[in-house]
Amino acid sequence: MAWTGKILRVDLAKGTCKDEPLRMDWAKQYLGQRGLGTKYLAEEIDPKVDPLAPGNKLIMATGPLTGTNASTAGRYSVITKGALTGAIACSNSGGFFGNEMKNAGYDMIIFEGRAPKPVYLYLNNGDAKLVDAAGFWGKSVWDTEEGIKAKHQDPLIRVASIGVAGEKGVLFACIVNDMHRAAGRSGVGAVMGSKNLKAVALRGTLGVKVRDAKAFMAAVAKGKQALAANAVTGQGLPKYGTQVLMNVINEVGALPTRNHRDSQFEGANKISAEAMAAKRPDGKSNLVTNAACFACTIACGRVSQIDRTHYTVAERPKYQVASGGLEYEAAWALGAATGVGDLDALTFANFVCNEQGIDPISFGATLGAAMELYEMGAITSKDTGGIELKFGDPKALTEMTELTGRGEGFGAILGLGSKRMCEKYGKPELSMAVKGQEFPAYDARGIQGMGLTYATSNRGACHLRSYTVSSEILGVPVKTDPLVTEGKAALVKAFQDATAAVDSAGICVFTTFAWTLDDIAPQIDGACEGNWTTAKLLEVGERVWNLERQFNMRAGFTAKDDMLPARLLKDAAKTGPAKGLVNQLGKMLPEYYQLRGWTPDGVPSNETLKRLAL
């Protein structure tokens, strides 16, 4: 129940699709999605494999709640060895694709090998086949999705695909489903492209069942009530989206600006939620409506439309439609990180990121680094094909987004990500990244816990592995001081473990603004066999975290990689509440290792491994 008990294994080299039973013993230990997908990957590939070689595998995995009516229960994750990082990659996406996989009869799809020529998977209720994708190769995500639906004469097919960026090996290419929901980070789209896999098209009408319907429905109803009653999930997110954070984070002096040289952006209010809702000269607002992913009762998603007279779209009707609007991380990366304060230019760049499948966080951050390199003369307009990469120039942003989306010109250089690009131009210290993955939208000098979060994140710098912003800024579940380090090691560990459990269940981490694991456990237990309690979920979370850590160590990562760029550790914040502060990672890290039951070198001890049955 809840699990379908079946996985689909697709051998791209041989062109075969085979069903196999889900390892239920693993499901009981790793739950689903992130945890279970990581377990399969760790068992099946050599962690030292080149991420873009055929030996890497790409797993799309749902959680047991995916496809039920639990709020937000439409999630799936892509698990692979990350192209950008060389570390474990697990990118989580919403939309409607995850539910469709479940309804098509599978918990998980494992892609292995490399197809001799471009293909896509078409899976219709247990009937899977690889189809020639010659007609779609070179096409954008948007055209591919529309084309596949038309080809199979079924507007209800759900598609996850890569754009040209993924085909061309842009290292932060993502996989986009439902036009603008993405498994965004770590370059999972580049891995998909390396396999000559253009798209996964699903249609499922089989239905999803739960173990104890009565208990499940009661727990789900209670959970929905809690979301509706909570100020963040019931009002803030539906009304403003994650963009509610733009002005808040700028106020607290933690909005990384111009490649983290500054930590407040003077143009923040121009690219904020409030700006998206404000009337433009054309009488409309950037924001058309909010929108929900499958089964989500929060509905934080933004749908935006660009002013038809704006330079980006005036001659291009294709982009005059409503489509996925800016959420906070994207607005930050495309805006503050590059110093651009033109909301419609950011929205256009965001459209293109969705259209061609690139991660706006890594892209914007990398462009910010390139702008700094340009400013210091390490990059010249000769390198960029004549485009001036000036901080704050919307045209530099939008042109580079299009070039990177197609992996062309200087876009191919940006597509290497900031680490490789900055090394290439001899300034590795300008890459604002951990384990090769760029920071998201919180300056670790102004929010100390996020420094530890970034440094220890198994997939490279990331806010979604332990969102201590919730506690340090928003006061959920308890308010802590963002400027101090005391207690942050424990906070980070608790968030990491709980989030790993949530990411393995099939639901969205945003529920945790209102829910604790005490709210989630009864929903999982109603759906699945296995007596799921809060304690058991925490154990699963910790097990998953340590499994990811082990994978990375086998891949060659060490404690030395739990490190922040010097800029955050040495250059103090210039303005705002954190003025004069650097991130004090060194104060937090040893305590964190100790709390984790790891050696001072960051290696999980034998007792810890034994305790977690690893």
Place this chain on the structure above:
Amino acid sequence: MMMSLHIDPAKCTGCLQCELACSYDNEGVFNPSKSRIKVFNFHDEGRFVPYTCTQCAEAWCLQACPVDAISVDLKTGAKVVSDSLCVGCKVCTIACPFGTVNYNASTGKVLKCDLCGGDPECAKACPTQAITYVDANWTGLERMRTWAAKTDSGPRATH
């Protein structure tokens, strides 16, 4: 007081909780494809439209059924398919000009909204009140009814 489903697309976020509730109540599984209510997603316009039977006065489905398998629930006014009488001929699916009667190949019968006997699950499940069950006299259903009249090939034009 006659109640009816009031649908306000401007409030819909496209979450499909209504489809999940409908399929669960009717089929015992979460399966949007078996839902009697369907949310249309007009992606390029940022518009979501929940769509189901309006229980229209013309009752095209009922009129077209050759074997009297569709009847009016006197309590709710819903046009209800009797599974034991439906032979699966599908005439109602083409006769309903709203397209809100669908054939279910797995049972060999047709599916349509029956207002859950007067306590519609979709309305209860909707998190934004885009679907409510209210006094029929003041619902926006009038708009659809007006529209239905355009489809009328005559029978309502009585004097």
Place this chain on the structure above:
Amino acid sequence: MRYVIVGAGPAGVVAAETLRGRDAGGEIALIGDEPGEPYARMAIPYVLTGKIGESGARLRKTKDHYRALGIRTVPGRAARLDRGKKELALADGTKLTFDSLLIATGAHAIKPPVPGLDLPGVHHCWTMADARAIAKRASKGAEVVLVGAGFIGCIILESLVERGVKLSVVESESRMLPKMMDEAGGEMIARWCAAKGVKVLTATRLKGVAQGKGERLAVTLDPGGTVPADLVVIATGVKANTDFLAGSNLKLEDGVRVDDRLCADGNSIYAAGDCAQGPDFSGGFMVHAIQPTAAEHGRIAAVNMTGGDARYKGSLIMNVLDTAGLISASFGHWERGEEARALDAKAFRYVKLAFDGDRLAGALTIGLTDHVGAIRGLIQTRAALGGWKAKLMRDPTRVAEAFVASSCAPRAQARGTS
């Protein structure tokens, strides 16, 4: 008022009920020429498969339905109409006078002019009696030749396949469903049937049937020679039952010609259903022998017979068919005008839309079951498609979306701003 309704099919029964609803005291006589309660021919295939019993085919299921409504059911067959006397004579000599008459006599199955069609084992599949006779011979493994792959033939085909017979279908035209489907659709359905084990013989004529060995028949086809059969089912077409109107001076073409009030004589004689040639939604007057038209005709005629003034905007020809699990439908004029097609031969899916300028005028679908009625809605409301025309030209499978877009709701307002 004395109302006489001749014919107890769907048009007659709906008319009788509507009359009673509008005239509580009138005398209503409903004449039927088949034994038992009025039933739906459309349900016969499901009787043949055993999905329902004969009682499941009844038009109305409540006990004593007609008596409770004060509708007198009269067994008999109409023989002659005397308009001057306002009198209808039945074959048994009974005479009924009326103030208002509804002709709802339906149609009968016709035979091609070849020898041997009176032999035992050669049947139409039109009446319940035919169904019983077919059931006796169509046992598992029996060899059956079905002559005619039009709409009626294909409906029976489904039940014969389910009964497990060895089935050959003979069609003189070059494809199955020559009237309901275009070439691509007919070919797809034929290919599906062949995959289900049906021998499909198009461009083949029945030359005759002869007695073979024992109870078996010898069926001669051209081309194809002579093949043995346990049962031959003739489904080569139907003709309106209007013979009894000879000499009545009513206008008879393909059926009884009626105006937009379903009136045949401008006064007191009406016609409805398969025997009526009424207004076509797309212009002109046509016999549309389908259930929804019969029901609409019956209702409108009854309204007018009771002093109302209901005008029929015309029937839309449409059909839905299940050929051994493959579902197809056709609407309106799909055979002309600008068209958009999406065809997936391997998946047995097909959508063809035909436009009249900015409007949908007709459609064919195969393998589509969700929201298919919306096609009728789009055609019959003559909805202007606007920007959706181009979208449908690109992807005709989005027809239900086009319908919802044209019928529902203004654009959502931004909710984030309030």
